[in-house]
Amino acid sequence: MKGPASDHEEFLQATLCHADLLHALAARLAPRPADAADIVQETYLRAYAAWRRRPRDVAAWLATICLNVGRDELRRHARRDAVLYRGPVPDLPGRADTAEAALERLGNSRVKAALWTLPEGQRIAITLMDLCGFTAAQVAAITGAPRGTILARVHRGRKALALRLREDRHLATTFQARDEPRS
């Protein structure tokens, strides 16, 4: 009979290899990058609580939980902003919590910043497909959206990303060089 110790070790063995994937997803869900690690941890705790189900596709299962945790976090973040003290308190998190500051903490990456300007559906679809490596069918299962919708979101998101970063000379040069010849 398996004890709780072997149970949680088995869980960690099966899931820890997906920590990078979940962090990539959490970083596109958290308004503040510092929250990404907390989202990932919460994801693991919820997943462990439900581990008796032993999912077939562990990565997709974890991503689904992470997505739910991240959305909860977005809602909480909105509520938290509403109750912060204003005025006499000198060190409110407001300044540090701006999207700009958060993006600076991400390393001032133009690509990451551009990703954040996309609608949430497109950002999540692109993250799941291009950063996490899921197929369109898996993304459809994770998000609960039809596969065709996922394809459209990914495609429009990619186009928007390319257009927004078109002015960046360096990136343009880099990626121009990578374009395959037409014939």
Added chain:
Amino acid sequence: MNHDPEQLAAAYLTAMRPRARRRFEEHLLECEPCWQEVCLARRGRQLAEAAQDLAPAQLREDIRAAVTTAAALPSATARSPRRIVAAAVIAVAVLAAAVVARPWPHGRPAPDAAAPPAVIAAAVAGYRASRLPGTAVPAEPAPTLTPLNLDLAGAARGELGGVAVTMFAYRTPSGARLTIFRSSRPFPEASEARELGGTDGAWTVRSSGVTIICAQGTHTMLLLGSDATLVRQAGALLNAI
């Protein structure tokens, strides 16, 4: 040819069957709108892939610690319905015996049966996530911790693991955080807590990298922080230890 370049390009770059793919590639040579769609989306995909980054090195250790802690909690080990029912029966029996025998002769407040130990885990999770327990503005003033360079960063009233609490979040200019939870009822003592003096004294425990001190006397105040020294100093400043 009547076609939708966006739809075709999306399918081409994501999942198109080999035969359709070959046909579309032939079509691309002649169709400018489709070619533009594919180029733009391909560039976007390359850009998105460039945003890849790895999780912080510490994250795996934190996850391991959090899951190991969760595994040690009764709620994590007794997950089957039969065990839950058995635990509930035992809890009711113990509670009934407690009411009859009044087994709380010492000064420390009795653990509140209505407040599960999960409140401590929820406090740690709330601290780690910088999460406020609710949306209501607290009626009571925030404790002053300015001698420790701790400035109030946020406050709220709400629920923590089913217990009504008021939370005050502080931050130093260097980014160190400290959180205070106050309740009208005593917080239950964590199983591995260490006493800081006497039965009425404060207790402390470290969980998932967070130091917790429960104030002496009524045990209705929790102080949490990653910096153990700072938590202790704050506890001393507030006469909590």
